[in-house]
Amino acid sequence: MPEAYAISQEVVVPHRRERRKDARPGELIDAAIDVFAERGFAAARLDDIAQRAGVTKGTVYLYFSSKEELFEAAVRQTLMSSIAHGQSVLRDFQGSTTELLESVLRGWWHGVVRTKAAPLAKLIFAEATNFPELACFYHENVIEPGRRLLARILERGIASGEFRDVTVNHTVSFVIAPFLYLQFYEHSIAMVVPAASVETESFLDSLIDYVLASLAIRGRTT
Amino acid sequence: MPEAYAISQEVVVPHRRERRKDARPGELIDAAIDVFAERGFAAARLDDIAQRAGVTKGTVYLYFSSKEELFEAAVRQTLMSSIAHGQSVLRDFQGSTTELLESVLRGWWHGVVRTKAAPLAKLIFAEATNFPELACFYHENVIEPGRRLLARILERGIASGEFRDVTVNHTVSFVIAPFLYLQFYEHSIAMVVPAASVETESFLDSLIDYVLASLAIRGRTT
DNA sequence: TTTATTAATGACTTAACAGTCATTAATTAT
DNA sequence: ATAATTAATGACTGTTAAGTCATTAATAAA
Numbered sequence: 001m002p003e004a005y006a007i008s009q010e011v012v013v014p015h016r017r018e019r020r021k022d023a024r025p026g027e028l029i030d031a032a033i034d035v036f037a038e039r040g041f042a043a044a045r046l047d048d049i050a051q052r053a054g055v056t057k058g059t060v061y062l063y064f065s066s067k068e069e070l071f072e073a074a075v076r077q078t079l080m081s082s083i084a085h086g087q088s089v090l091r092d093f094q095g096s097t098t099e100l101l102e103s104v105l106r107g108w109w110h111g112v113v114r115t116k117a118a119p120l121a122k123l124i125f126a127e128a129t130n131f132p133e134l135a136c137f138y139h140e141n142v143i144e145p146g147r148r149l150l151a152r153i154l155e156r157g158i159a160s161g162e163f164r165d166v167t168v169n170h171t172v173s174f175v176i177a178p179f180l181y182l183q184f185y186e187h188s189i190a191m192v193v194p195a196a197s198v199e200t201e202s203f204l205d206s207l208i209d210y211v212l213a214s215l216a217i218r219g220r221t222t
Numbered sequence: 223m224p225e226a227y228a229i230s231q232e233v234v235v236p237h238r239r240e241r242r243k244d245a246r247p248g249e250l251i252d253a254a255i256d257v258f259a260e261r262g263f264a265a266a267r268l269d270d271i272a273q274r275a276g277v278t279k280g281t282v283y284l285y286f287s288s289k290e291e292l293f294e295a296a297v298r299q300t301l302m303s304s305i306a307h308g309q310s311v312l313r314d315f316q317g318s319t320t321e322l323l324e325s326v327l328r329g330w331w332h333g334v335v336r337t338k339a340a341p342l343a344k345l346i347f348a349e350a351t352n353f354p355e356l357a358c359f360y361h362e363n364v365i366e367p368g369r370r371l372l373a374r375i376l377e378r379g380i381a382s383g384e385f386r387d388v389t390v391n392h393t394v395s396f397v398i399a400p401f402l403y404l405q406f407y408e409h410s411i412a413m414v415v416p417a418a419s420v421e422t423e424s425f426l427d428s429l430i431d432y433v434l435a436s437l438a439i440r441g442r443t444t
Numbered sequence: 445t446t447t448a449t450t451a452a453t454g455a456c457t458t459a460a461c462a463g464t465c466a467t468t469a470a471t472t473a474t
Numbered sequence: 475a476t477a478a479t480t481a482a483t484g485a486c487t488g489t490t491a492a493g494t495c496a497t498t499a500a501t502a503a504a
Contacts (some may be wrong), residue, residue, distance in 0.1 A: 019500055042264055043352050045491065056453055061493070076253040126348025128410035135414040143411065143418070164435075173420065177403035178396050182404075186450045188350035189365065192357040196365070196394065206325055206392040213386075214436035241470055241481045265460065265476055283463070 025063050025073075025145075027053045033074050037119035037187065041071060041127045041134075067092060073139060075124075079118035079138075083145045085111060090149060097157035102208050104153060107174075109204050113179055119187040147172050154215075163215040178207050247285050247295075249275045255296050259409060260342035263293060263356070276396045294359060294397050297346075299326060300339030301360075305367045307333060314373060319379035324430055327397075331426050335401055341409040343402060377439075383435040393437075400429050 031052035035044045046067060050057045051096060064070040086104055093100045128135035152170045157163035182203060190197040234326060253275035257266045268289060272279045286292040308326055315322045350357035372394045378409060381383035412419040 015451055015500085017499065021451070026452090038351060040264075040348060040352060042262070045493075046493085057492085058453055058494085060450075062451070067492075068373050100270040122347060125344060125406045126262060128414050129260055130262065132414040135411050139411050139415045139418055141358050165433070167424065167428050169376070169421065170425060172430065173403060173418075173425075174400050174429060174432050177399035180406075181395060181399035181402055184347045188347040189357050192350050192354040193361045196361055199391065202389065203392060203395075206389050207396060210393065210396050210436050211389070213440070218435070218438070218440075239469065239482055243481070246481090268463085269461075276480095279462085280464085280483055281481075284481070289462075 024053070024055070024059065026215075028055075028060060028063060028070065029077055032070050033078065033116060033120065036071060036074065036123055037116070041067075041123055041131065055063065068131065071134065075134075075138060075142075078115070078120060079112065079142050082111045083142060083149070086149050087145070088150060097153060097160055097162045098212060099158065101153050101211070104149070104206060105211070106204065108179065109213050110166060113183055118162070118183045122184045122187055125184075147176070150175060157215065161217070164217050166215065174214075175211055227306070239256065245278070246275070246281065250277075250282060250285060250292065251296050251299055254292050255300065255338055255342065258293060258345055263289075263345055263353060290356065291381065293356065296339075297360060297364070298344060300337070301334065301342065301364050304330070304333040305364060305371070308371050309367070312374060319375060319382055319384045320434060323375050323379065323433070327430055327433070328370070328426065335405055340405045343408055344406045347406075369398070372397060379437065383439070386413065386439050388437065396436075397433055400425075 011202050021182060031049045032044075034052060035049045039045075039048075044067070046057050046060055049070070050060050053060075064073065089104060089107060090100070093103070124135060125140045150200065154163065154166070154168050154171055158165055158168075182198060182200070185196075185198065186200075194202065249406050250271065252270050254266075256274060257271045261267075261270075266289070268282055271292070272282050274283075282292065286295065308329055311326055311329060312322070315325070346357060346360045373390050376385065376388070376390050376393055380387055380390075404420060405420070406419075407420065408422075
């Protein structure tokens, strides 16, 4: 009796126990990003990740041998490709360094800060001491390449006389920090205290103005 | 037989089961800060906190009714007193706003960033979504008062013509962010990847230079 | 259609840890 | 010295969730 009705609906809803070897890993990674973002690494339940991907926990272990491995796959898929993109922009850019810097910052904004991968950064910082291998992996593949990229841009601007002669290494931190701050803030406190959220519309424009003002040679208006 | 030897060593080592009602809460909070800083809130074990304070877990519950309450006590003891100090500086300050801003930033550096309480901020951001009450408490008692304090300073400088007319709300974020970045970084990635640590000596001076350069009226050299 | 293969399941095992409470012993009062 | 008080203990309970594996059933091969 129930089956007669079920069959008429079967077109959209996927079968239970459907076998989809190829699609699973990607679906599991997507589900994992969501759950890790919401709960953090330690508190994320594999049961939840599995459910969100439409399978059960046992299935997760067919494709990933542990929670760590699943997490690493998520980082690999999201953050690392963004860095590579920034590096190619630097290599090919022709215009002024001011334009280059602005372009890379806008790229990072749309490619990382405003994506669903944004919460992962918070997570790494949060759980670095509990999962050192994760932290090393992230440092080597995301942080270091990202910092080197920005450092090269600053050096180019100082050499060309567009920027004043700042301490490159620290200035990299000062430029990066507001992005991370917003990423961290929006996916933590702001999710819990609704009144706490930041004006994200104008944030990027204000930041670019702030950074360029600080780097500008004094006495110039541009 | 074993007792004969034990007794001869008893002078320095405190007695087991020693009763020290007054000293316990403070010792537990100190131990808690260390363990929370190392492991995060969820992963911190009360057994570890108790052991580090020289007692057992049962004792913790004589003084704090839950893990959350112990954590809140730690935040109260460390971060909230710093904010209050900054507020009094603002109220009484006589000199230029540039000097005021520099003074408050240096105060924050020595009163928070360079103390053992520094890792607590990371922790709140990390676990805000799992422990919303903690996040609210922190937002209300630390973040909001801290931001308001900085906003008032910026407004004072704009009104007096010392600073250019920036968007106050965003600029507060830009000024705060490098501090938080350093705090987060040093107590996460840098603990695990030794080569990753930042030059902390000159960080504060560079930052103040960077901030003031950005706020300066263009065309001026000071 | 029948058989073989293997993706998917979910009940089970194990471990960790927050929080409880009856018992023990250090300290204080008598 | 003895009794009364209560700080401290640690064995215990309950819960949660990672990881395992024998069973089940969807698909491919014969």
